[in-house]
Amino acid sequence: MxxxxxxxxxxxxxxxxxxxxxxxxxxxxxxxxxxxxxxxxxxxxxxxxxxxxxxxxxxxxxxxxxxxxxxxxxxxxxxxxxxxxxxxxxxxxxxxxxxxxxxxxxxxxxxxxxxxxxxxxxxxxxxxxxxxxxxxxxxxxxxxxxxxxxxxxxxxxxxxxxxxxxxxxxxxxxxxxxxxxxxxxxxxxxxxxxxxxxxxxxxxxxxxxxxxxxxxxxxxxxxxxxxxxxxxxxxxxxxxxxxxxxxxxxxxxxxxxxxxxxxxxxxxxxxxxxxxxxxxxxxxxxxxxxxxxxxxxxxxxxxxxxxxxxxxxxxxxxxxxxxxxxxxGPADQASTKLDAFLIAVSGEDMAPVLKLAHQLRDLGVAVEYGLRPAAIRKQLELAAARGAPRAIIVGPDERAAGEVVVRDLKAGTEARVPIAKLSGLFH
RNA sequence: GUGGCUGUAGCUCAAUCGGUUAGAGCGCUGGACUGUGGCUCCAGAGGUUGCGGGUUCAAUUCCCGUCAGCCACCCCA
The missing domain is CATH 3.30.930.10 (Bira Bifunctional Protein; Domain 2)
Structure with missing residues (x-):
């Protein structure tokens, strides 16, 4: 000490x-x-x-x-x-x-x-x-x-x-x-x-x-x-x-x-x-x-x-x-809240994640992503630990379709969303 | 400033009469698990037992001092 x-x-x-x-x-x-x-x-x-x-x-x-x-x-x-x-x-x-x-x-x-x-x-x-x-x-x-x-x-x-x-x-x-x-x-x-x-x-x-x-x-x-x-x-x-x-x-x-x-x-x-x-x-x-x-x-x-x-x-x-x-008092509601946690499936997805993260941040959305390559399960774990309400998963398949997977971390449900419509999630 | 009680891992605690390498749960890191978290299992890191001295063959354990925390004074915010 x-x-x-x-x-x-x-x-x-x-x-x-x-x-x-x-x-x-x-x-x-x-x-x-x-x-x-x-x-x-x-x-x-x-x-x-x-x-x-x-x-x-x-x-x-x-x-x-x-x-x-x-x-x-x-x-x-x-x-x-x-x-x-x-x-x-x-x-x-x-x-x-x-x-x-x-x-x-x-x-x-x-x-x-x-x-x-x-x-x-x-x-x-x-x-x-x-x-x-x-x-x-x-x-x-x-x-x-x-x-x-x-x-x-x-x-x-x-x-x-x-x-x-x-x-x-x-x-x-x-x-x-x-x-x-x-x-x-x-x-x-x-x-x-x-x-x-x-x-x-x-x-x-x-x-x-x-x-x-x-x-x-x-x-x-x-x-x-x-x-x-x-x-x-x-x-x-x-x-x-x-x-x-x-x-x-x-x-x-x-x-x-x-x-x-x-x-x-x-x-x-x-x-x-x-x-x-x-x-x-x-x-x-x-x-x-x-x-x-x-x-x-x-x-x-x-x-x-x-x-x-x-x-x-x-x-x-x-x-x-x-x-x-x-x-x-009621539970601590005061901690910094993340809006989303971005996940790169493969190494090739990192650059698109960086681009998307920056676009969202420019819109005022609070996002974080893993700072080193890791298994998806690891990234999801971190997303949950951070208290993010949703994870946005960027992978080769989705990119080919111009989409991302948005996973609701509380409900455990997910949906594919066109990248162009992503910002609508946050208004 | 005065008096009392208490100090063991990040947290909560254990350790026989003073006895050999100070343990457990939670948390943390990694793995089982190469495109999906929460569950489970395995492993790891993390300790000058607050610090200093004394007694003893041997101290987390007993004694003294000191520092810190808690409690009561004092004082109030």
Missing amino acids: QGQALPGFRDFYPDELALKNHIFATWRDVARRYGFQEYDGPPLEPLELYTDKSGEEIVQQLYAFEDKGGRKVALRPEMTPTLARMVGAHAQALKKPIRWFSIPQLFRYERQQRGRLREHFQLNMDIIGEASPLADAELIAAAIDIMRAFGLGPADVRARVSDRRVLRTLLLGRGLTEPQLPAAFEVIDKSERVPRDAMAAKLRETGIGKRETDAVFEIAALRGLDAVAAALAKVKGGEEAGEPLRQAVGALEAMGLGDFVLVDLTIVRGLAYYTGIVFELFDTGKSLRAICGGGRYDGLLNALGGVDLPALGFGMGDVVLGELLKER
């Missing part, structure tokens, strides 16, 4: 690249249907683009180094800062709301695990300059429609939707104080994975009383818009705080996507900059990591790009999605 790719990096063999291309094509198609425009930025950025926002400790999570000009640089770990810069620079000229998407390759220096590598491609869809909850619904719908475009339904994937404003209002309304909120958020975020006792202990350490601790667990257990609304009705300002979430979920229901949506306040998302509705897509078997995550980050553009615009977006990586599709 001559070594392998760096840990967390991938070689794409043809089957794998075909899957990746299929994913990209589907992403682009759904983005197009939603009226999003594609953009891109540099894969290498100034280190400060990331440290300014997230602090120095993020450097150990980055591929960061000094270039030959002494500049501190990093391979991009996320697209949002680049987007913020680009939008910030042209903010005056761009008609709002901005609807942009990108498929950057992102890098992170972290120990790899299943579904989590050091490099991946991530669809980013963002809407900038629109505060309406309909924008939130629009993005969640796009994420869901990508799943549908892959043939996945509510039995396969769901969107868990929450709103930090709702969570915040509920917690404050149940007696928690502002300084206690981060700890409460963290506990709620992990409430599914970590034992309740450990979480209660964590809350106690933060100085949160028993009654408030019970409230935290109560809130974390809420499921569905109605349950959340009922809880909100009991606290001050609750109805107002719940309005955006209610509208966004209502819009999704109006689109007919209600079966995909699950209101669940345990979706907090790690990033501190989220300010409103947040959501994740996950497989219903819960055997994989989140397929997609995002939300509203109204303050971030101001902090990064210097323009005060409301914004929201999501990221969807190719790794977890690829695993999900391999697990339950």
